Amino acid sequence: MKKLLAFICLCIQIVPIMGQSVLRTPHGVKVETKAACVELECFSSSIIRVKKYPLGQAPEKQSLSVTMQPKKVKYKIQEANNQVILTTSELTVLLDIIQNQVRFATKDGKELLAEKPSSTGFTSFNDAGNSTYRIRQTFLLDSDEAIYGLGQHQQGKMNQRNQTLFLQQANTEICIPLVHSIKGYALFWDNYSPTTFTDNAQGMTFDSEVGDLCDYYFVYGGGADKVVAGLRELTGQAPMFPLWTFGFWQSRERYVSQDELVGVVAKYRDLKVPLDGIIQDWRYWGEDHKDWNAVEFRNPKFPDPKKMMEEVHHLNAHAIISVWPSFGPATGIYADLKALNKLMIHETFPQDNGVKVYDTYDPIARDIYWKYMNKNMFSIGMDGWWLDATEPEHSPAKEGDLEFQTYLGSFRKVRNAFPLVSVGGVYDHQRQETSDKRVFILTRSAFAGQQRYAAQAWSGDVVSDWDVLRNQIPAALNVSLTGIPYWNSDIGGFFSGRKFPEGVKDPAFHELYVRWMQFAAFTGMMRSHGTNTPREIFMFGERGYWAFDAQEKMINLRYRLLPYIYSTSWEVTSNGGSLMRALFSDFPEDKKVTDIGDEYMFGKSILVVPVISEVKRRSLYLPEGTQWIDFWTGEKQKGGQEIIREAPIDIIPLYVKAGSIIPAGPSVQFATEKSWDDLQVRIYPGADGEFTLYEDEDDNYNYEKGKYTTVRMTWSDKDRQLTIHPRQGSYDGMLQNRNFRIVVVDNLKGLGLDNESYTVNVEYKGKKLNIKLP
Template sequence: MKKKLLTAFALLVSIVCGAQETKIEFFTPSIVHVVKGDATKSLVVIAKPDDVKVTKKGNTWKTSELTVKLEPQTQTLVFMTNKGKVLLKEKGMSLIRKNTGEFEVSQSFFLDKDEAIYGLGTIQNGKMNRRGEKKRMEQTNLEDFQNVLQSIKGWGLYWENYSPTVFEDNAEGMSFTSEAGQGVDYYFMYGGSADGVIAQMRHLSGDVPMFPLWTYGFWQSKERYKSAKETESIVDQYRAHNVPLDGIIQDWQYWGSNYLWNAMDFLAEDFSNGKQMIQNVHKKHAHFMISIWASFGPMTLQFRELEKKGLLLPIETWPQSGISHVWPPIMKFPSGVRVYDAFHPEARAIYWKYLKTLFDYGTDAWWMDSTDPDFFNPKESDYNHKVYGGTWRSQRNAFPLATVRGIYQSQRKEAEKKRVFIMTRSSFAGQQHYGSNMWSGDVNSSWDMLRKQVPAGLSFTLTGNPNFNTDIGGFFCGSYNTRGKESAPKNPQFQELYVRWMQYGLFCPVFRSHGTEAPREIWQFGKKGEPIYDAIEKQIRLRYRLLPYLYSIAWQVTNNNDSYMRPLFADFAADKQVWNMADEFMFGRSILAAPILKAQYTEEKIIRTDAMTGWNSKTATDGTSAGAIDFTANKTAVKYLPKGAQWYDFWTGKQYKGGQNVTLETSIDRVPMFVRAGSILPLGPEMQYVGEKSWDNLELRIYPGANGEFVLYEDEGDNYNYEKGVFSTITFQWNDRSHTLTIGDRKGEYPGMLASRNFTIVLPNGTKQTVSYNGSKTEVKL
């Protein structure tokens, strides 16, 4: 039988499903777009279909990577590899018309009995595998959803719908059911691995632009510094303590009252010198981030302009009262604060017009708070409210994407010399393309919540968004204020939790301390020479030593679709022991992060709060461990080393075989971390801020046991010239049989590049050798 060739855009199959038809479009040989009904006008997908060669035979369509088959009896689709292995089967779909003219849309699928599935977003339940779960997905303070799922079998699915959606997996199958849409609309992706699916999702929705080098240093914040003088003094004190710092964050109310909410200017009396404050921070070799919101108080210029144009939403949002210093809110004095329609291009232009004031003052980065946005006491009329492109219900979950993208695109038009760096509380699919890092919301300070951050961050990463961080120590710590107001940093229970949370934060793309109810600066926890202070300082200094490794990972994220935080199954899928592991992960491709997530020195308290009740948390009067606590004592912990590699303890150099649990001696100042055999790990000098010292003598740690390669990436650090090829790379290759390190020819160049330098090569047994390098290929026998 002669086969027929089709190209993309072809209507491959039309089936009866009520009055609907199914359309199949091959975007690439391994990405299929399926629509039943009308397609969604995408806010996420920016790719265009390739010219894909498709072979049709009966009810089967085949590309070089993928086979799609229509089951004639059930009129459902089956997705297979081009060798015929079944990846995913449809089960059934439904379109139910609502009186608003929208449809409730649903599609279900069959999964294999033991098939593990991952992703969806920052679900804070402590789990990796989404099997057996039911979740209503609507953006909130603590949980954010991207509608991207992937399987251990190497396929992924992006559900193209922005309305609140129920994901459910049970004995009957897996399904997505969305409250509003014009049809079933999804993308099936076959990547063959976790990395492959992430690459497919980024192909559809955009790559990851690089952040400035300085963003990978240490950030200090709290809710909140109450004057320009206080904010600036924090930088002074870090410098006086000789503790590294690269970023200081100014949280809310620098604008004054709640009626001036998010005025985007320093209008409060104690911030009358705000512009000068930013200039002074820069003089101290630090960078400045400021809080901005998706809503405006009624006395702001933004509110007045947006209201005249009908570009404000009627929803009830934060803050609810105009009286800013009283909690709970006094509702007889409503704030009048309203959220803007971020979907509307004119509203986004107005937003940037006023934000440019802070940009012109020299602001380096944006803290975009409440980009969910906060949505209290929702009413049906709120959901039915018209916004640009649809209704609030139909667009709801894409709000963070719309508002973040508006800032990114506006700043890029304004200045190419300063990379966009946005930290935001919420995210939707595709947001990785718009210069944003998401934090996990106002989490409480508890060991239970710390444990939940690990799988939440990994699940977020698996949706294609690599940039994740948390409030180190948790946001609400009031239950640890057992010795008076703001005493938590002197409470041993909080001290231990904070140090271990910092050791987890060490392996997040952004390393940031923040919270309310007690300050978090290092000197609040004691003084130099004391175990907690020294442990905190040690983590910060280690972070700066890891910068050459971390910035090179950042380039791989941008250039090669890598991730910073990698679930263990991404690299060791053959080891079923790691499929559901939620307490260890790879940091890049070399370091196994195995943070301590249970109390070892103090009692573990169970503290439950949420984003609202946390503000009203009562001071605890009990729970402190009896007796003296010796933070200098050593403890033990059991960690699992994945099968398929040999491992070295980062601290001791001891070598272990993979596929086993190992018992480690631990201490309060050390985070368990291992390095994969075959790794080449570059470490930089200790420094007080990025750029203080040159990387002219990097330490290269070589871990024998397998061949290895590492690409050191360097550029100017804070502009977009790298997009034009203005950067350099040096490839290091380790031949394990001959014990030879080859330092390849340097490729590329950039202004300020080191023409020559030294590398100090170190083996796990302590052997060292320093070599000179001038950009030409060099071989070193060890």
């Protein structure tokens, strides 16, 4: 490290010497070494693109993930002793011409990441008649450096060191060649072909099957939040979801008729159990696989889908529908795509029925896809999209499948970007159709940048099993650390029949399901779904039975927390924030949290510790640097210690960070049933804190035009004073006056959100208020 710092100081004094091998470019420098041509390009002072390619070639590439254009950045380029140094206000990048090595350091010389010398590999490869390369690059990490990301994988690892992963999209596996380091940087390997990631004693390597160049982005932030914000700046911001999407969702594989689907919603209303969404899974198009995914209602048990949607909406609920990227040969969309040669060749589920995947990389194919969705679904009031199997499902793979020439080249070349492009096509088309309804997409696969398309990934067809439940937590956190903020899983696991053949009749399944639901209440989407057995709450018995009551308790808690969740989603949209947060994001100085993958922060205030076994207690760690208040009891605990928390079946351990301000909404049956004119504001003392309450029109894009309000609240712990600052912004129909019920959580018993002891009521009219509390 001292050697690197001394070298930087020496070079700063050297007058740049630009020879034939070192050329300035509009945003950086281009250097020809004996091995390759290397370009360093400043996208910002903290984001650097590195391109390497064989001499004499200058491949043009339009990134599918990166939307950012290079900014005008002040930088210096200097050359000495076969070294080229590029410096910005945030970073120093050193290129050793002899060793063909790029190194990254902070502006004060602290080394962040280095390529392994002479480890760039270009192996000639014939990709379906196109002369190109297999490409490879190795990087050197610190021996104790934790890295995260790479997408969603089911092996239960939080820290992604010391393993080999084959990155190719598949059901339950989301593959994103991006690592996020605990040292405060991310590296995005911008390649869409199947890629082998390896980390061992020789280094960390990305080895991609095909590519015209080695192309990666180094994003520096100094901390997890700024790294994620940098990734969003690079690949696109996450738009707001409608408020109703954060309510409770019910689904099943599958509802067999429109009467059954509407009946489920009506049953929830009769029971007065909150619900906002219902999902129609496959075969609404009919039972014959040759009619597969017709993107229209052909099944006679769905005779009037427009009426179905009207009835769902009359019940103050919303519906989304399963649409696949593959089509049976008896469908109209298949015929339209085939006539224009827009179908791919590989077999997909269901096999041996002639079902084909569309060439999503072709804009004309995406137009046809949306034409059917718009005509047969969106026009009748469908509220959103469940884009299933966006890997796309590809089995059994056959020789020649990867050689198929898509609109953007061989399928091998663009394989892993299929979900990004397919989901993006739906988002773009709906935005062109209207700005009065926000896009909402649930999808089974993802790639870097997919957050910009209002897409929420889920973990695929996982098995109902305690170990699988445990593995969902680090899977979700690693997705979040790639810049994709919203994730969820099938409550109870998709395949229940393997471990619980009696399904909902088995009390053991009830226990797993309840614990999974408790976890789901603190994810991007609280959604019940699965096969083998129904999952509706009324299938578990009646009120008074523990499994019913525990579910209802968590559903109601989710709705009470909607002001907190929706305001946090604004932080995601406006500041590149995260909803599910790895502990090191908020406690970077606490080395004990580095590899904790079974607890996390939900927003910046709530520590969530899911119960992941039949044992009704949890060993958990409270991060140091703050006090923690038990959400359920109000008991205070100091940070930096491991404790045992009893967890009866209706309790998930939750702890609130001292200094938190949490708004709680009214009890409702659906998200927009009641306005937020009488909110509880819960203060958890022990430190200063702040929170910004966000509100808008719920389900349009007027917020992009500035039509929203924020109310900032700050807490002075020393003065025990809450300051509610002047309201900022406005929108049609906004609340002019409201009541805040302020509760200070000070070792009160039996809290949750129901105990309002020591409440102070204040009327707020948008002007500043200072409230002194006892």
